[in-house]
Amino acid sequence: MPNSATSPTGRGILFIVSAPSGAGKTTLVERLVEDVPRLKMSRSYTSRAARSGEYDGVDYNFVSRQRFEAMAASGEFLEWADVFGNLYGTSAADTERVLSAGDDVVLVIDVQGARQVRRRGAEATTVFVMPPSYGVLEQRLRGRSKDTEDAIQRRLQVAREEIAAFAEYDFIVINDELASAVARLEAIVLAERARLQRMHETAETIRRTF
Numbered sequence: 441m442p443n444s445a446t447s448p449t450g451r452g453i454l455f456i457v458s459a460p461s462g463a464g465k466t467t468l469v470e471r472l473v474e475d476v477p478r479l480k481m482s483r484s485y486t487s488r489a490a491r492s493g494e495y496d497g498v499d500y501n502f503v504s505r506q507r508f509e510a511m512a513a514s515g516e517f518l519e520w521a522d523v524f525g526n527l528y529g530t531s532a533a534d535t536e537r538v539l540s541a542g543d544d545v546v547l548v549i550d551v552q553g554a555r556q557v558r559r560r561g562a563e564a565t566t567v568f569v570m571p572p573s574y575g576v577l578e579q580r581l582r583g584r585s586k587d588t589e590d591a592i593q594r595r596l597q598v599a600r601e602e603i604a605a606f607a608e609y610d611f612i613v614i615n616d617e618l619a620s621a622v623a624r625l626e627a628i629v630l631a632e633r634a635r636l637q638r639m640h641e642t643a644e645t646i647r648r649t650f
């Protein structure tokens with residue numbers, strides 16, 4: 441099934457998924473990579489402390505602020521950003537390793553990070569996940585109940601700013617219902633894989649059999 445995975449000789453595709461905090465992007469992308477073969481979720485580095493139930497090397501690579509800053513200074517990040525006072529970044533080498541092996545990779549990063557990747561001229565397919573409304577986002581953030589009222593207000597304020605960036609992205613997915621939102625994300629990945637530029641060699645091989 442040529443469209444079920446990237447061409448074996450080809451380079452993988454870089455996907456970026458951004459969304460305001462609380463829009464459910466992590467759950468969505470976790471489901472996506474479970475369902476789609478040869479698509480890996482990137483594991484970011486962060487200076488923030490692990491929350492209960494989070495593990496180093498699983499949810500994030502948790503590092504000290506000092507180590508993070510040293511990595512940033514030596515150019516180890518494809519992009520990095522300060523989000524809610526903590527530093528988050530994507531390792532350039534980790535990303536390159538997946539892409540050059542021919543697998544696709546998805547970065548779940550904020551709007552600032554996505555802008556840096558674009559500015560670098562890296563080829564990426566970008567998706568913005570939106571909650572169905574402000575009211576739904578507020579309900580979800582309160583429902584998580586792990587944040588203080590102050591933290592919730594701060595996240596809502598950032599969400600108001602981030603939502604305005606939707607027009608910078610190639611695709612929009614509204615996270616109204618998990619299963620259908622995952623299905624739409626999958627459709628985006630499969631459509632990217634089916635592009636002529638990626639399928640050209642395979643199609644040419646088939647044509648030669650005629």
Ligand code: 5GP
Pocket residue numbers: 459460461484485488519520521523528529530548549550551552553554
């Ligand atoms: P959290 O601390 O709740 O896991 O993540 C907070 C925010 O940081 C989310 O919006 C998430 O998308 C963003 N984030 C996580 N990893 C990265 C990264 O590597 N780069 C950037 N720019 N943002 C990230």
